[in-house]
Amino acid sequence: MSNMNTVLEKKPIKFKSGFLKELSTNKALFLMILPPFILVFINYYLPMFGAIIAFKNFNYEDGFLKSPWSGLQNFEFLFKTKDAWEITRNTIGYNLAFIVLNLVIAVTVALILNELRSKFLAKFFQSVIFLPYFLSWVVVAYLVYSVLSPNGLYNMSIAPMLNLMPIDWYTAPEYWPFILPVVNIWKNIGYGIVLYLAGITGIDPEYYEAAVLDGANKIQQIKAITIPFLVPLMIVTTLMALGNIFRSDFGLFYQVPMQQGLLQPTTGVLDTYIYNALISSGDLGMSSAAGFYQSVVGFILVLLANWGVGKISEEHKIF
């Protein structure tokens, strides 16, 4: 390292300004960064300015800049509808349910897998449970449909077997607050399990050896050693998820309920609302107001979460 610095310092440099000096010494590095940098600027940062259309009466002919301003009118329209409350409630409610269920189930299953005597079986179960994580939401929506459709597994086999009434799930909104968390767990729980298993593997075995000498049984070991060691990881994961509580997985909420209008009151979230407003009504004003609302509240929540994470573990902070 010091070797390289002396090589660099020996070069004759005439620029006075720090930036230009840096540019001339590391020309190639700047050139290599340029393409991805331009791309990320156009693709991520440029649209952020586009968010101003929430304050405009946007039309395609005039475009971003020339469309007339409309002040807070779009937001007034949005918050006057009952949709605004409904989608906010659904977005936050589902996310909270996912956070709690994911944490409890992932930690429990990770503990169980870790305690299994047969390492082969543990590996096998982990592989099976992780599989749905890699399937697309379209495929998952089909698998759910094959269970819940009028001639699916439930109505054709489970209901007759248990003497239950057949249910037309796709027209009954009251069931979806239970169906969606189950589907979400089914698809995503593998990720959490792998995360916590990695955490458990990192615990020094000496703690367990000492506990065994003291006569502690498995349950006592889990309570006194494993769980306390996992707590920081649990807190960091939960805080990050809380930071994203205003966003939802579009695939889950759009694909799995199959866009059935009747299910909207219990399956509509901010993301699907914005999308539907864009596509079906073409009302850019209200949907971009909803988008702005989501981005700004989401931004504040991520900052708060990041601050919280920093309190627990400096190395897990995002920035």
Next chain:
Amino acid sequence: MIKSIKRINIGDMAFNLFNTVFMLLLAVVTLYPFINTIAVSFNDGMDTIRGGIYLWPRVFSLQNYKAVFITGTVFNAFFISVARTVLATVLNIFFTTMLAYTLSRREYVFRKFITVVFVMTMYFNAGIIPNYLLIRDLHLMNNFLVYVVPSLVAAFNLIVIRTYIRTLPDSLAESAKIDGAGDFRIFMQIIFPLCMPVLATVALFVAVGSWNSWFDTFLYCSGRQELSTLQYELMKLLASATQTNNNPAMANAVGVDAQTARNLVTPISIRAAITIVASTPILLVYPFLQKHFVVGLSVGSVKE
């Protein structure tokens, strides 16, 4: 003394038995819908309507797969899915590794700033409408490039690769530099080949993401049938399923010849077959995927 050891063992055995049974149930619940779909996809279409297909086909038939692939639409969609996946993976790896290398160089003063610029993209997004208008204004609507270009650099992968490059000895780049090699040559000839293990991991992430994506086709390319992907074809089939349940004519949605459809295949079987076609590539790479994923997960959690 002997008694107490025995008691602990019995307790431990019960504990182990309970755990194994619990996990077995969980595994069955996880796998069943998938196995059932495989069974239906290999079962005779008309026979499936009678119900009662669970774990294996009753009247084995390849007719469903034949019907899926005989039509140009699905075959073309399969080709587009493969093309976008391969192209996205190759370009993604090249650009992300190049960026990761520059950001791993300690003497590069802007690396902190640029890292933050990229990491921010993981957490902040302007939202769907500004993005939609951007793609529209860039004339990427109904354009194959929209499958590849917007996702060329992913911040998570960037961090994974950069962390890996930092573990390589500095002396390699230094001695090449003394020999007069420029930064780009050092990257191409020394760093890039050494990164292969981590690139295998990242390539799998990118490929799976690209293969599974449907939203870009749906939002940006639904106007051109020849740009349709496999996921989008399956999605269209599903959307039509909820409207017209069990109507054999629906098989036309994938362009299956009406005569064939009436005689041999049904929408249920066609949907099952396409589902399996759309997920088979994932299953093929799954053993590698899982192994690499765990590595990537632990590396990617360290941001700075």
